[in-house]
Amino acid sequence: MSTYSVHEIEELLGAYALDAVEPDERELVERHLLDCPRCRAELADHLEVAAMLAEGAPAPEGLWARIAASLEEPPPALRLAVAPPGLASSGDAAVVDLGAERSRRRASRLALALAGVAAAVIVVLGVVVVRQETRIDDLTKEIASSDLSDAAGAAMGDPATVKTVLTDPSGEGDLTATAAVTPDGTGYLMTPNLPPLPEDRTYQLWGIVGDRVISLGVLGNEPSVSVFQVDPAVGVDGFAVTEEIAGGVVSSQNDPTLVGTRS
């Protein structure tokens, strides 16, 4: 199968788009597509045309209900990152001010799985956020940045949006960011002048809810506009951005690059 030339692989693109190639050829094409943007574009065109050949039929009644029912499965239990407040370990009062003593007490209280409604809400937030993080992060990378910018711009223009300005806590420099959270809990973080990080580093966004610090998402090494999600029932009191290893961390020990509290 290594006898295929690039030209021959290109000739397969139409058949490949229609799932009409042999398995070994499929593999060849897929390998070629990885580093050939031109062929990826051609394939996308073929797929669009093919999609138009598909003749619709009304989907059977009850099918959506069955699909919806199978979505109801609860989130995977307890990858619970009610993040231990470590963000402000350097003592930055603007973010969180929690002694180690207090955080231990709080951790054990949480472990009791929560008599307090507020705590329960926070746990829910934590679970949801952590569960969503990876896929939102992956997705953010895929979405054309213009699309995100439009959505963020619309959110900024909405008077119901809660906006928080983040600044450099050292008071030096002119780094700034804006977090905009719409009433449905969709948040946008605009970071126009964060310096790019090396590939193996990332910025990470944290939300401050009461005296807890919760990861809201890994922003990548060169974020400009990022999307995140908070439970609209829970007010986020403030935000912080830290620099972390690529992939992010469950709780941070690093000094925040940016912080801001809701005014």
Add this chain to the structure above:
Amino acid sequence: MSPDALHDASDATLVIAISRYEQRALAEAYRRHAGAVYGLARRLLGDPALAEEIVQEVFLRLWNTPEKFDPERGSLRSYLLAQCHGRSVDLLRAETARRQREERDAQRTAEAGYDVEHEVLDLTVAERVRGAMERLHANERRAIELAYLGGHTYREVAVILGEPEGTVKSRIRAGLKKMRVDLVEAGVGGAR
């Protein structure tokens, strides 16, 4: 996201909402595309129950791994239909399905004239697509139909049409390219 916003949402926005586990966003994707997915699966498999399973699988996959959809590589519709086609063809090519398929082909011949409804696709679009199809050389058209709607590999198509494999392969590609040009000129499918 409000119902109205969902209704007007772009594919990309819809999929962001799905990634946040917004069931309504998946419902909107289903409303827009389930008919096409179902129609294609049923056409390929000839079995409504199997086709339903495919639809279910395709939308569950979108729910579970929305990040696999890359809006820069094409529309959500073509993504979902490609998933549907791939899965249906896998099933078709499974050994156990072969015999049923032969029986079904016989039955289809017997029922020739049966026409699939165009519920989802805009009728003008359907018209233009059909027009573009008709402007292809008969052999290009046959090759594309046998591959896409019949689920045959290009090698099988070559046998069916009694033509060299290389010719069939080139015809499929050339035919798709021609249709693309034709449809873009007609103002269909240009936006991506």
